Amino acid sequence: MKTLILAGGGHAHLFVLEALRRAPRPDLAITLISPERWQYYSGMLPGWMAGHYQLDDCRLDLRTLADAAGINFIEDSLIGMNADKRCVCLSDGRHLVYDLLSLDTGSETDVAWLAELGERLLPVKPLGRFVAAWPAIRAAAGAQPGYRLVIAGGGAAGAELALAASRACAAHVTLLTGDSGLLPRHNRRTRHRIAAALLDAGIEALVQRGAGSPAGLVLKDGRQLDADCVIAATGARAPVWLSVARLALDVAGYVAVDATHRSLSHPEVFAAGDVCARSDTLLARSGVHAVRAGPVLAHNLFAALDGRPLKPYLPRRWSLYLLASGSREAVASWGPLSGAGRWVWRWKDWIDRRFMHRFTLGALPTQAKSKLPQCALKQQSNPPKESPP
Template identity: 55%
Template structure:
């Protein structure tokens, strides 16, 4: 009997799965990829795009050649629910799709629960498709205004990179405005070495960012800080903590306290072994993994191998996360800070390394070998 493998999300890990299918696809399987767009935006290049160093086309992977090479049905829809007991997922168009084997790489959402009062002023970094669509309008509005005020909320890597990128974009475009960065009392880049924090803080002050080490909540006028001050804002970009998609709460999968899918060392659901997951949507039961795209990229090939192994009835491989991840932190201009454990470095040469790695990643998944698998037309099964 033909078995159906359903891939939900075109994220970093599933790019590797598609390549694995294109190279060696097991017989007797029907593969479906559900994702809202034909293009997968690469999060690592988002700050560089905002700063004006890249075009959007340079920051994304066109999924169409990959899915055709892999012989995969492409369904351009959002997933809005799933029932692991019934082995089916629900789509935004009202259809349900059954599966024998399911792989989830849908990423996370930006947790904006304490900023919702901002209404239309709020722009979360995720989902990326929405941010890529809206940012050009924000920049255009800033260029057409006097005294434009933009606030970035979030002191982690995403918030710091975004604030520095926006500041550089404003400076390059001659915007009459000001950029504030709101972090918590923990300061910038909690979890990174002090030397890294000092380097990035220096970049932020030199760029002219307003730094605020207080918690903030949204108001109609802007962001209200825990010390009582109000940061008035025309736009607030949220680069706050990640949260799992809400629909997972009704999936019947075993989740952790944050709503993420609990998986074992093979990245199988601990409650439903026919469901695998990678990236921010999952959490390991046996290891602590940071919320970093690095793990999605590195786990991708192993996820692909394990899906093939399950279909072929052979042994699975475990993914062993590294103790430290190497971070490349873009700092607005073509300069960056590297962070790995207690080691760090900065300069234009770090940017050039980051730029080379990012471009290589996009190029790797934009090139396919002709004739690797039988092409299949898009359709909704």
């Protein structure tokens, strides 16, 4: 029996689980590994913070999805792998060997220059940790007059979080965009619209960089920006464990893949979403590409196991981004085009809910679980510390 490991319950793997629900593979031993059972949908989190959604509207239960797909679920994290030995290491010390591995573990928040903040720092990823911490921040802001909340990061996530936070709590909110300014990858009208929404919400937007200090941030111009909490949405960085995985990586440390999302160095490894970098084209790290690559990944994993031809993922020239901009309003950004208003929010709400509904299970029957062969599971008495075997 061949062993397929799905590492991470990211957007692309949701399509693999869906494919397995529709066409079960009892001939394969398939395991999904995720640090927690919940997969949060980042596009709806600003809406959750602003009070438009319940938490259950914005998260999927991976354990239930794995059950319905008839596969094994392990609640743990990969902390290393050795691609030459076809082996992944989990934080509890287990080593799992595979015939085929698919990585959809996302990216990490780059907080290198904010580390001095200590307890005042809250990176937006992992999303589970952010979601757990947010209610306490909102409560602290309500209880402490003059509470200062800084959102670091001028991309779509930073702007959406700042707007949602200012709506949700009584804090004085500042958005620190970094040197490249607000929404550098979006068109001019979208930038103006979001800048106007920030102004309306009373959010101060500072176009400069800052470094963490024990009391807040030291800005590039030398000013001190005091902060009770700094939420970091400062862009992505590759997971550190990839650096010792023996896989071909791009210069930034992401898994280098071809158009079929197969590793350039190890044909039995696939990767999709934020964790990978395409060698043939530049793909933005966004949920849009993680979602669109999903059905292609699902096809390619089973095609690779069955010896059938693989398909390429062909990204469209422009991707549609719908950015929550406040009280049930949103801004649409698509290449050079922009739109805004309540109708954009309704459109976003419809797309997001439809996505969640697609993967939410209710009455679907549970498939018989595939077996995890003993040879794939070697219990280690001492968890590996640094490099995998």
